[in-house]
Amino acid sequence: MSExxxxxxxxxxxxxxxxxxxxxxxxAFAVVSDMNFSVRAGETLCIVGESGCGKSMTxxxxxxxxxxAATIAGGKVVIEGQDFLAMDQRQVEDxxxxxxxxxxxxPLTALNPVLRIGEQIAESVRQHRKCSxxxxxxxxxxxxxxxxxxxxxxxxxxxxxxxxxxxxxxxMIALALACDPKIIIADEPTTALDVTxxxxxxxxxxxxxKRLGTAQILITHDxxxxxxxxxxxxxxxxGRKVEEASIYDLFDRPFHPYTIGLMGAVPGAxxxxxxxxRLADIPGTVPPLWNLPKGCAFAPRCANASxxxxxxxxxxxxxxxxxxxxxxxHDDAA
Amino acid sequence: xxPDRTPLLTVENLEVHFPIRSGVFQRQxxxxxxxxGVSFSLQRGETLSLVGESGCGKSTTxxxxMxxxxxxxGRVQFDGQExxxxxxxxxKSYRRRMQIVFQDPFSSLNPRQRVKDIIRAPLDIHKVGTPxxxxxxxxxxxxxxxxxxxxxDNFAHQFSGGQRQRIGIARALALxxxxxxxxxxxxxxxxxxxxxxxxxxxDLQRDLGVSYLSISHDxxxxxxxxxxxxxxxxxxxVEIAPKTRIFAEPGHPYTELLMRSAPSRDPRKRHSFxxxxxxxxxxxxxxxxxxxxxxxxxxxxxxxxxEPALTAREGGQMVACHNx
Numbered sequence: 222m223s224e225x226x227x228x229x230x231x232x233x234x235x236x237x238x239x240x241x242x243x244x245x246x247x248x249a250f251a252v253v254s255d256m257n258f259s260v261r262a263g264e265t266l267c268i269v270g271e272s273g274c275g276k277s278m279t280x281x282x283x284x285x286x287x288x289x290a291a292t293i294a295g296g297k298v299v300i301e302g303q304d305f306l307a308m309d310q311r312q313v314e315d316x317x318x319x320x321x322x323x324x325x326x327x328p329l330t331a332l333n334p335v336l337r338i339g340e341q342i343a344e345s346v347r348q349h350r351k352c353s354x355x356x357x358x359x360x361x362x363x364x365x366x367x368x369x370x371x372x373x374x375x376x377x378x379x380x381x382x383x384x385x386x387x388x389x390x391x392x393m394i395a396l397a398l399a400c401d402p403k404i405i406i407a408d409e410p411t412t413a414l415d416v417t418x419x420x421x422x423x424x425x426x427x428x429x430x431k432r433l434g435t436a437q438i439l440i441t442h443d444x445x446x447x448x449x450x451x452x453x454x455x456x457x458x459x460g461r462k463v464e465e466a467s468i469y470d471l472f473d474r475p476f477h478p479y480t481i482g483l484m485g486a487v488p489g490a491x492x493x494x495x496x497x498x499r500l501a502d503i504p505g506t507v508p509p510l511w512n513l514p515k516g517c518a519f520a521p522r523c524a525n526a527s528x529x530x531x532x533x534x535x536x537x538x539x540x541x542x543x544x545x546x547x548x549x550x551h552d553d554a555a
Numbered sequence: 556x557x558p559d560r561t562p563l564l565t566v567e568n569l570e571v572h573f574p575i576r577s578g579v580f581q582r583q584x585x586x587x588x589x590x591x592g593v594s595f596s597l598q599r600g601e602t603l604s605l606v607g608e609s610g611c612g613k614s615t616t617x618x619x620x621m622x623x624x625x626x627x628x629g630r631v632q633f634d635g636q637e638x639x640x641x642x643x644x645x646x647k648s649y650r651r652r653m654q655i656v657f658q659d660p661f662s663s664l665n666p667r668q669r670v671k672d673i674i675r676a677p678l679d680i681h682k683v684g685t686p687x688x689x690x691x692x693x694x695x696x697x698x699x700x701x702x703x704x705x706x707x708d709n710f711a712h713q714f715s716g717g718q719r720q721r722i723g724i725a726r727a728l729a730l731x732x733x734x735x736x737x738x739x740x741x742x743x744x745x746x747x748x749x750x751x752x753x754x755x756x757x758d759l760q761r762d763l764g765v766s767y768l769s770i771s772h773d774x775x776x777x778x779x780x781x782x783x784x785x786x787x788x789x790x791x792x793v794e795i796a797p798k799t800r801i802f803a804e805p806g807h808p809y810t811e812l813l814m815r816s817a818p819s820r821d822p823r824k825r826h827s828f829x830x831x832x833x834x835x836x837x838x839x840x841x842x843x844x845x846x847x848x849x850x851x852x853x854x855x856x857x858x859x860x861x862e863p864a865l866t867a868r869e870g871g872q873m874v875a876c877h878n879x
Contacts, residue, residue, distance in 0.1 A: 271745035271746060271747060272745055369830050370832065371832050385835075387832060387834055388832065415608035415772065415835065416608065416816045417608060417812055417813065417833070417835070418608075418834070418835075419818075420828040421831065424828030427828070427830075442745065444746075445817065445818030445820060446818055448818060448820055448821060448822045449818045449819055449822075449825055449826065451822070469822060483746055485750075486746050486747050487750075487775060488753060488773075488775040488776050488778065488779035488780075489774060489776070489778035498779070499754045499757065500750040500754055500779065501750070502747060502748075502750035502751040502753075503750070503751075504751070506715045506718075507745070
């Protein structure tokens with residue numbers, strides 16, 4: 222959705238060689254390895270994958286909100302030229318909300334149930350801006366209007382449980398936008414919503430980005446959502462990137478067998494199916510992260526796997542211009 | 556589906572109303588009409604999908620047919636016999652022939668039971684066969700749903716989500732039922748695993764001729780699995796039609812809205828979704844007249860006062876709309 226004139230070429234967020242580990246009872250294991258990516262202003266990057274692929278851990282690490290058992294074992298997160306991982310707690314808190322903000326999947330658990338919507342937004346405003354209580358309250362109503370909350374003045378004085386699911390998600394988006402962040406991370410922002418409400422929230426997210434020019438990272442398992450909003454896509458599997466490309470390149474000519482498999486496994490994607498048809502499923506299940514196979518993590522489920530795939534992990538390399546993948550397979554079609 | 560065949564399951568005017576009580580004496584002050592006059596039939600070997608958004612009554616319909624919530628009104632006929640009163644005796648023989656697979660494979664299996672005991676439970680309850688025969692049947696069922704019979708002594712928690720759903724399906728199949736209610740059987744699963752389970756359900760229907768009443772909010776799943784589709788909104792069926800018909804020519808404005816809201820599969824054909832807030836009314840405060848009139852682009856005066864009945868259209872389609 223971003224045009225070249227609104228997007229600058231300098232990335233606002235750069236992640237390099239990011240490794241995240243979880244300490245388990247039997248020692249530490251990697252949940253995210255060698256993550257490298259960047260986002261520019263006005264751009265939407267989607268990170269897509271199934272449960273346990275490391276997409277949410279990646280998102281949380283960008284705000285330094287990882288759960289206790291998880292640690293960043295290496296790498297860099299640079300936000301507007303500043304090394305976010307090297308900052309102390311105070312600087313981190315200044316950055317959160319002001320530079321980078323998050324929209325969570327489940328607004329009912331992410332919002333404070335005993336604070337009015339307006340107070341929650343004003344609280345965040347007052348934390349970052351020197352302003353009076355009244356100015357902060359006015360800003361809260363303004364951002365609620367920005368997210369097209371019906372009757373924003375009244376909604377500001379309500380509690381989260383008094384709002385519908387869609388309105389709660391609007392409130393959470395308003396909260397994230399309160400201090401004009403440069404980067405928005407949205408972790409499955411529409412997964413908990415009904416399909417007609419999901420459409421409204423996707424419409425809102427697209428609208429806001431066009432107007433505000435924020436850089437956006439959207440984490441999702443849903444290729445339909447990706448197809449609606451992404452400019453660029455990263456596909457993750459078992460803690461690593463397996464493919465990265467522009468939205469059109471990825472949907473037109475997916476390279477990695479896992480991506481191809483995912484696209485084929487979505488029901489209803491083709492022409493109207495006949496009863497008795499079969500979906501192209503991917504056999505087997507995702508391997509546990511503490512016991513990954515030696516070579517390519519996808520090899521045991523891959524129809525094209527060779528002996529080499531089982532032994533050696535393929536490098537993440539540019540297979541076609543601007544289209545990267547981690548697979549020993551060569552691009553014969555090019 | 557030939558029209559001369561008598562349906563296996565006929566549901567007429569099914570109602571499930573939950574009382575709303577208030578005050579010191581807990582007097583009933585109203586009712587949540589979760590299912591409010593739902594009628595449909597299901598043929599042998601057919602899949603009918605109930606589709607709709609949260610609160611539309613699709614799951615309650617499924618639970619009511621299983622006798623897991625007591626219907627407050629309506630008639631249910633199974634294979635020509637009326638299920639009277641939904642009491643224990645009436646349900647016992649009926650439940651042999653009608654089974655359910657639940658949405659969440661994590662909460663619907665007892666974590667302290669071994670897989671073989673979970674799958675064998677229906678056989679024990681209905682006293683089918685000798686213990687040795689039950690053992691053989693469990694092994695056979697495990698193989699049938701794609702589990703290794705040597706895992707029979709494992710506990711449910713040792714399996715992944717997809718494998719647990721296979722256990723749930725094996726349990727539902729144990730008594731050779733005629734109908735399986737599938738309540739969102741794949742919505743808790745990852746896409747790649749979801750496809751495996753959908754294929755399994757499709758194979759089982761082909762091989763065993765079982766009918767499915769599938770409950771789903773996912774139009775992709777509905778399009779893959781169904782022969783016919785019933786769209787529900789606030790406790791009512793607003794449209795019911797053969798699958799190919801409803802996806803090609805949705806009759807009800809709500810069906811249209813649902814289909815328009817499903818994300819595109821082609822980034823070159825993005826929707827321009829409206830960001831305007833447009834909520835589903837609460838089931839406790841249902842609109843008068845047509846339940847959809849508060850969100851309907853075709854609304855006219857009559858929609859606010861008179862509820863439209865389901866009426867037949869071309870191609871086996873039935874639509875409840877004044878203006879279509």
